[in-house]
Amino acid sequence: QQQVKQSPQSLIVQKGGISIINCAYENTAFDYFPWYQQFPGKGPALLIAIRPDVSEKKEGRFTISFNKSAKQFSLHIMDSQPGDSATYFCAASTNTGNQFYFGTGTSLTVIP
Amino acid sequence: DGGITQSPKYLFRKEGQNVTLSCEQNLNHDAMYWYRQDPGQGLRLIYYSQIVNDFQKGDIAEGYSVSREKKESFPLTVTSAQKNPTAFYLCASRDRGGPNYGYTFGSGTRLTVV
Numbered sequence: 001q002q003q004v005k006q007s008p009q010s011l012i013v014q015k016g017g018i019s020i021i022n023c024a025y026e027n028t029a030f031d032y033f034p035w036y037q038q039f040p041g042k043g044p045a046l047l048i049a050i051r052p053d054v055s056e057k058k059e060g061r062f063t064i065s066f067n068k069s070a071k072q073f074s075l076h077i078m079d080s081q082p083g084d085s086a087t088y089f090c091a092a093s094t095n096t097g098n099q100f101y102f103g104t105g106t107s108l109t110v111i112p
Numbered sequence: 113d114g115g116i117t118q119s120p121k122y123l124f125r126k127e128g129q130n131v132t133l134s135c136e137q138n139l140n141h142d143a144m145y146w147y148r149q150d151p152g153q154g155l156r157l158i159y160y161s162q163i164v165n166d167f168q169k170g171d172i173a174e175g176y177s178v179s180r181e182k183k184e185s186f187p188l189t190v191t192s193a194q195k196n197p198t199a200f201y202l203c204a205s206r207d208r209g210g211p212n213y214g215y216t217f218g219s220g221t222r223l224t225v226v
Contacts (some may be wrong), residue, residue: 036215
């Protein structure tokens with residue numbers, strides 16, 4: 001059973017546009033929600049993360065929006081650039097948990 | 113520089129052969145993990161270890177084995193019992209006690225059966 005559901009599977013955005021990737025979860029014990037960015041042939045790298053005590057976190061062009069009641073969180077990439085073209089994974093973990101649970105990934109292509 | 117080193121980057125395995133993937137970290141992290149990545153399936157957990165000389169099965173442990181004799185090292189053996197081993201393998205570590213709560217990943221090993 002997929003603990004974290006991610007959509008869409010793929011996304012094509014024009015340069016300068018906004019990319020939005022959504023994730024949903026069921027386990028209310030999750031308390032840490034990171035996003036990872038992965039380029040082809042490389043390992044994922046932590047992009048940005050949020051805890052459920054805040055509804056939004058922004059770092060440069062990347063923003064996480066968190067809706068605790070809906071058990072959903074999303075990644076917004078403002079002013080998308082071709083260099084943002086990568087696969088993005090959302091994940092979730094509990095404070096006492098031994099592992100992260102990952103979404104299935106979103107392949108983002110930003111067209112010049 | 114601190115980080116995770118996976119080797120080799122590419123590995124070819126013949127049918128019926130065991131192969132071992134190396135993972136070394138100098139981050140002083142206690143926890144280490146092995147994930148398998150297949151197109152469209154995200155990252156699936158194979159094994160993880162919270163401390164030296166202890167490890168736990170993940171969601172897809174069948175056909176794999178690990179050891180954790182040193183804090184820095186967590187090698188993964190893909191045995192001949194793993195019927196479909198062709199995939200991208202990722203090693204990660206985690207500092208649960210530090211301010212950076214997330215994983216640090218290595219750059220991966222691509223295993224191909226020939």
